[in-house]
Amino acid sequence: MAEKRKRKIDDECRQFQEEWSLKYFFIKSGEKALSAICNETVAVMKVYNMRRHHQSKHQEKYVQLEGKVRSEKKI
Structure with missing residues (x-):
């Protein structure tokens, strides 16, 4: 029986999206x-x-x- 390989977050290449800064105030x-x-x-x-x-x-x-107010509030 084949072993299941656990997924790793690093394998999924998750990258920060600049739009998240404006939408959700994340950096x-x-x-x-x-x-x-x-x-x-x-x-x-x-x-x-x-x-x-x-x-x-x-x-x-x-x-x-x-x-504009939201983008000015962004840190």
């Missing part, structure tokens, strides 16, 4: 994605994780920021 810090608002990192650099963090922790405060 790249080393090899991690860091929330510019609360300085928490997400486990895996995926858009789902960024969106879930932003919606669950910062949505109410930053939902009204749009366009």
Whole structure:
């Protein structure tokens, strides 16, 4: 019987997307994605994780920021 090989995050080539900075207020810090608002990192650099963090922790405060105001607020 063949052995199953476990997937590794490094094998999936996950890379930080610049659009996440504007949409979800995340920045790249080393090899991690860091929330510019609360300085928490997400486990895996995926858009789902960024969106879930932003919606669950910062949505109410930053939902009204749009366009130029949002890009100025970005750190």
